[in-house]
Amino acid sequence: MRYKGKTVLVTGAASGIGAATARRFSREGANVVLSDTDSDKLAQVVRDLPAAHTRTITGDIAKPADCEAMVTTAVENFGGLDILVANAGFAVMGPMEEVSDENFAGVIENNLTGTYRTIKAAWEPLKKSKGTIIATSSVSGMRGDFGAFAYATSKAGISNLVRSLALDFQRHGIRVNAVAPGFTETGLTADMMNNAKFLERMHSRIPMGRDGQPEEIAGVVAFLASEDASFVNGVILPVDGGLTASNGQPPLA
Structure with a gap:
């Protein structure tokens, strides 16, 4: 119950990492506000959460x-805001010649600019509470990815936004x-999960030999928000089964 009395806002909370994160904070005693564009899925997520300490709001982080x-x-229902988990985002896949200018701009507008707008909106109450912000970047924001240049660019922007704001x-x-999650089983990766050949190749690149689960990412988010991480600031923490520790060479026989 280390978050009892604390208030957390989680964006992109209707599924995947966001939903797992909201559940994790709720389980540890927090008041949790869940936001997403999908109100039906939000309603499903909160069915088992304590009503007195849970609120939902349908919203798009691309809209200030x-x-x-x-x-x-968060402020009107629970008196303030202590933790912001800026998690919402989406991907447009494909090589540059197949991705329209509009689609590229949409990924940047939602993932990068939307993260900035969420943080800007939360700035005043977080200043009052001396709170903390955890954004969702990606290992794709640390290195390039085949067929994901738009997504990778947006996540790289989030990483340096986090570093710069940590200083300010x-x-x-x-x-x-x-x-910075690695390959994780979420709605974003559902099509990949159904591609056995791709999945085998991906698992061969991950030293732990498997994909991650949203709950494993949520546990690290909860750590970064806690007093145990009181001297951790400006960090982009990979949660990737060792993927970014490897230079890609196969293991020795």
Whole structure:
């Protein structure tokens, strides 16, 4: 119950890492505000969460007014905001010649600019609480990826946004970090999970030999938000089964 009395806002909370993160904070006693564009899935996620300590709001992080409304929901219902988990995002896959300018701009607008807008909306209450921010980057934001240049670019931007804001916000007592998930079983990777040949190749690249689970990412988010991470700031923490530790060579026989 280390988060009892604390209030957490989780964006992209209707599925995957966001849903697992919201459940994790709720289980540890927090008041949790869950936001997503999908109200039906949000309703499913919160069915088993304590009603007195849970709120949902349908919103799009690409819209500044929606970001403000998410933060207002936390402040008006629970008296403030202590932790922001800026998790919402999506991917457009394909090589550059197959991705339109509009689709590329949409990924940047939602993932990178949307993360910035969410943080900007939460800035004042987090300053009051000397709170903490955890964004969701990706190992794709640390290195390139085949057929994912738009997504990788947006996540690289998030990583350096986190580093830069960590430097600027430290004088106000706000820590800013990010998790960088590796290949994780979520809705974003559902098509890949159904491709046995791709899955075999991907698992062969991951030293632990498997994909990650949303709950494993959520555990690291909860750590970064805790007092146990009180001297951790500006970090992009891979949660990837050892993927980024490897230079890609096969193991010795």
